[in-house]
Amino acid sequence: MSRIKIYGSAISGNCLKVKWTADLLGIAYDWIETDILKGETRTDEFLALSPAGQIPIVVLEDGRVLEQSCAIMLYLAEQVGSDLISSDPFEKAKMIGWLFWEQNFHESSIAVRRFRKRFAGLSDGDIDPTLLTRGNASLQLMEAHLEKHSFFGGDQLGLPDIALVAYTRMAGEGGYILDDYPNVGRWISRVENALGIPPYGEENV
Amino acid sequence: MSRIKIYGSAISGNCLKVKWTADLLGIAYDWIETDILKGETRTDEFLALSPAGQIPIVVLEDGRVLEQSCAIMLYLAEQVGSDLISSDPFEKAKMIGWLFWEQNFHESSIAVRRFRKRFAGLSDGDIDPTLLTRGNASLQLMEAHLEKHSFFGGDQLGLPDIALVAYTRMAGEGGYILDDYPNVGRWISRVENALGIPPYGEENV
Structure with a gap:
């Protein structure tokens, strides 16, 4: 397909999903680094592209815009x-x-x-406690799935692996203890290897 | 397609989406009312069907299970x-x-x-304040979209309308003021008419 533009941020898992998918598929793109912390998704110029004011977005060669990381991956x-x-x-x-x-x-x-912890600087007591409960429930479901399967997309790397690994590998920054989920830890390494990306914390996008 | 089973709850917008889609498409189904408040998605029997313990799920004639409301609608x-x-x-x-x-x-x-308000019985002060902010941002985005369009799926009813109307019409129960969003109010009526369902509060599923 023709060259696309990806508006994204290197600190956003949702944006990295789209980048990794394009890399895996051999799709050429220009990456337009967009800083949400500086309000760059709230400028008139950005909102004209995407009224929702979220990244990632993809702009096709003819100027049409697609939103939502997983919808873009499927496309x-x-x-x-x-x-x-x-x-x-x-x-x-x-x-x-x-x-x-x-x-x-x-x-x-x-x-x-x-x-909320890393970028908004909130302390644990100021964060909705259900986020910790639901995040750990997510990791437990993944841990159980990976007891029987190597990936979420089947027997080999699939789109769900790319989608799920994005924030799972960053979960420590959210206060989740990845060491409690050894299957998840091994799966993260498998996905990083399959995508050809270094372990989290060692990469420069 | 062959007759399916839908495990769902009449109080769940996610479940009603699947019901309305099946009705619209003329797909025959048995509706298996499943009460999350009584823990019926946490029984061994249910978890054997769906480890995530969420409704809706659809069981195909051959016993295979599909999860996630929007994935089921697309299927x-x-x-x-x-x-x-x-x-x-x-x-x-x-x-x-x-x-x-x-x-x-x-x-x-x-x-x-x-x-959290209606079923968990929490008072406003005990609910994460970002839920109100983000919910109103959702309604504002919809209001602006509906200034120029009749539906979200294009010029006529589409899957996004079915998905979005489910909880939008119940938003008053979450403390959102739907009267502040007149385009949204008119769109809800259009979608209810297109789906052949009575206004919220008057229906018996």
Whole structure:
């Protein structure tokens, strides 16, 4: 497909998902670093592209805009005809189910708590306690799944792995204890290896 | 497609989405009322079907299970070849983007605040204040979109409308003032009419 623009931030798991998917699929892109902490998603220029004021967004060669990390991942994989999207409708629906679970349950707890601790500078007592409970429930579900499976997308790396690894590997910054989830820890390494990215904390995007 | 089982609750917008989609598509189903307040998604029997312990789930005729409301909606529409899923990849990606926005931003604020007020019995002071802020930001984005469009799925009812209306029409129970969003109010009526369901509060599922 034609070269795209990705508006994203290197500190945002949602944005890295799109970057990693484009890299894996061999899609050429320009990365436009966009700093949410400096309000760069709230400028008139950005809101004209995307009224929701969130990153990542992708701008296609003809100027049309796509929003929402997981919707963009699905679009990119479909555009290049990747086998990351199964031709079996049930398998595809299971895979998309993981993406929705990630955005609804996992990201909304782990990523949010990480943001409030690391970037908003809130102390634990000022953070909604359900974020810790739900984030740990997310990690427990992943730990149990990985007892029987190597990946979330099946027997090999899939879109759910890319989506889920983004904030899971940063979960320590949210106050979650990844050492309590050894299967998850090994899976993070498998996904990082498959994506060709260094362990979290050692990379420069 | 063959008859399916929907495990759901009449008080859950996520479950009603799947019911309305099946009704709209003419898909036959058995509705298995499942009471989360009584712990019916935490029984060994339910967890054997779905380890995440959430409703809705759909059980296909052959016993295979699908999870996550929006993934199920996409699957059902695809199975019957509905034009609710555009054949244009960009239009489809925009539509799926709304579904992810609903689950990540809208449901995670409006539905969560409604649950905590109505079912968990929490008072406003005990509820994370960002839920009110983000829920109102969701309603503002919808209000602005509906200034220029009749629906979220395009010029006619689409899957994003079904997904978004579920908790939007219940938002009053979460402490949101729907009268402040007149375009949203009119859109709710349009969607209810298109789905053939009575206004919220008058229905018996």
